[in-house]
Amino acid sequence: MAKLALQGGPPVGSFTVPSWPRAAENALSNVQAVLESGRWSVAGNWQGGPSAEGRFADRFADFLGAPHCVPTMNGSSALVIALEALGVGAGDEVIVPGLTWVANASTVLAVNATPIMADLDPTTLCMSPAAVEAAVTERTRAIVVVHVYSSVADLDAILAIGERYGIPVVEDCSHAHGASWKGRRVGTWGAVGVFSMQERKLLTAGEGGAVVCRSDDLHDRLFQLRSDGRRPEARPVLGGSELTFDGSVIGANYCMSELCAAVLEAQLADLPEQNRHRAENAAVLDRLLANLPGVTPVAASPFVTERTFYQYTARIDREVFGGVSAATVARALAAETGMPFQPPYDPLYRHPLYRPLTKRRFLIEGLDPGRLTGPAGGLPETERAHREVLTLHHSVLLAPNDAFEALPSAIEKLQREAASLSDIESAGAEFADSR
Numbered sequence: 001m002a003k004l005a006l007q008g009g010p011p012v013g014s015f016t017v018p019s020w021p022r023a024a025e026n027a028l029s030n031v032q033a034v035l036e037s038g039r040w041s042v043a044g045n046w047q048g049g050p051s052a053e054g055r056f057a058d059r060f061a062d063f064l065g066a067p068h069c070v071p072t073m074n075g076s077s078a079l080v081i082a083l084e085a086l087g088v089g090a091g092d093e094v095i096v097p098g099l100t101w102v103a104n105a106s107t108v109l110a111v112n113a114t115p116i117m118a119d120l121d122p123t124t125l126c127m128s129p130a131a132v133e134a135a136v137t138e139r140t141r142a143i144v145v146v147h148v149y150s151s152v153a154d155l156d157a158i159l160a161i162g163e164r165y166g167i168p169v170v171e172d173c174s175h176a177h178g179a180s181w182k183g184r185r186v187g188t189w190g191a192v193g194v195f196s197m198q199e200r201k202l203l204t205a206g207e208g209g210a211v212v213c214r215s216d217d218l219h220d221r222l223f224q225l226r227s228d229g230r231r232p233e234a235r236p237v238l239g240g241s242e243l244t245f246d247g248s249v250i251g252a253n254y255c256m257s258e259l260c261a262a263v264l265e266a267q268l269a270d271l272p273e274q275n276r277h278r279a280e281n282a283a284v285l286d287r288l289l290a291n292l293p294g295v296t297p298v299a300a301s302p303f304v305t306e307r308t309f310y311q312y313t314a315r316i317d318r319e320v321f322g323g324v325s326a327a328t329v330a331r332a333l334a335a336e337t338g339m340p341f342q343p344p345y346d347p348l349y350r351h352p353l354y355r356p357l358t359k360r361r362f363l364i365e366g367l368d369p370g371r372l373t374g375p376a377g378g379l380p381e382t383e384r385a386h387r388e389v390l391t392l393h394h395s396v397l398l399a400p401n402d403a404f405e406a407l408p409s410a411i412e413k414l415q416r417e418a419a420s421l422s423d424i425e426s427a428g429a430e431f432a433d434s435r
């Protein structure tokens with residue numbers, strides 16, 4: 001019998017988590033240039049050249065192969081203007097995944113629509129096309145698909161459903177900067193693609209976001225929606241504004257600061273190499289786990305031609321871990337290896353940050369509170385994924401290729417000491433009950 005590291009026993013290995021975020025070579029000089037430029041906001045005075053925000057928009061659009069890009073202050077505001085640009089509003093329903101960050105529900109509520117949560121496809125952990133189709137009603141005004149963790153959703157099937165019912169698809173690519181489906185970058189398949197550049201993401205300036213699209217008309221609306229309803233000035237004058245007042249919709253100020261844009265322009269240059277490094281280490285992990293019983297890496301669909309890893313994910317067979325849940329295995333594995341394993345998100349309808357009906361503006365006519373908390377009985381595959389999936393943040397994948405050797409022995413140790421894992425989980429459950 002070996003004592004688990006969680007119980008004070010010696011850990012199997014140690015691991016240094018590479019620091020994240022990490023500044024790109026030109027980040028500092030780009031920021032310095034903005035600080036000295038006399039223009040810190042896209043709404044500031046034109047200094048004779050493009051704004052940092054405009055430059056980043058062009059670079060990011062090029063990187064994705066998207067005709068248009070509108071940067072925003074964060075991914076949440078990018079989602080809000082995407083929904084607004086598509087005309088989603090009071091009384092509408094928006095289909096979202098059951099397993100994702102809470103912003104996918106809160107941004108739908110923010111436009112006074114109802115998030116309708118769809119179950120996931122157990123092979124990808126992304127929204128299941130069948131569940132999406134089953135959730136369509138005559139009130140459905142948009143489908144928000146999230147390419148979650150290291151997967152790309154079945155875009156062909158979901159876009160086909162959107163087309164069949166005349167419902168636009170929003171791709172939330174906040175986990176998937178640079179992933180490709182059939183040779184084309186994600187974010188360019190749906191009516192609009194949304195990105196977050198928050199600190200934990202693959203591309204970051206601490207905060208930041210972007211919406212990309214093909215349609216000129218959508219671009220016109222997206223631009224106004226994030227700049228207080230202003231449009232770009234075709235012939236700006238030195239010291240004057242590069243934004244005009246002749247818009248057609250009411251907007252809000254969701255603009256990305258010039259300082260963030262300057263950082264992002266530099267960070268974007270490092271993204272391909274970092275994504276390559278992460279993919280290489282994901283393959284190392286796949287190999288290390290290949291011959292172990294009870295742990296199966298989540299594989300990519302063959303249509304994913306470029307795979308990114310926001311989080312590396314693997315599914316456990318709970319039987320061989322004493323029947324405990326992924327949360328307990330993750331804690332124990334983190335203690336044995338030093339690698340910060342975590343369970344996936346809580347299902348959205350019982351996520352601690354999902355608090356519908358706590359803002360008065362959501363109490364609108366036509367909103368059915370009973371529809372806000374997912375189907376009765378929950379989403380079975382989402383619940384199962386929450387119990388069975390281990391995730392590992394991408395910063396871990398930036399370690400040297402030989403840093404993961406302790407993982408198989410740590411997993412074997414947990415399986416040998418499965419009885420201790422059950423003890424730990426029941427002690428935790430008792431603790432939770434007594435709170």
Ligand SMILES: *Cc1c(COP(=O)(O)O)cnc(C)c1O
Pocket residue numbers: 074075076077100101103104146172174175196197198207208209
């Ligand atoms: C991070 C994230 C968001 C929200 O982005 P913020 O920049 O934090 O506002 C939205 N969707 C998903 C899937 C995310 O991971």
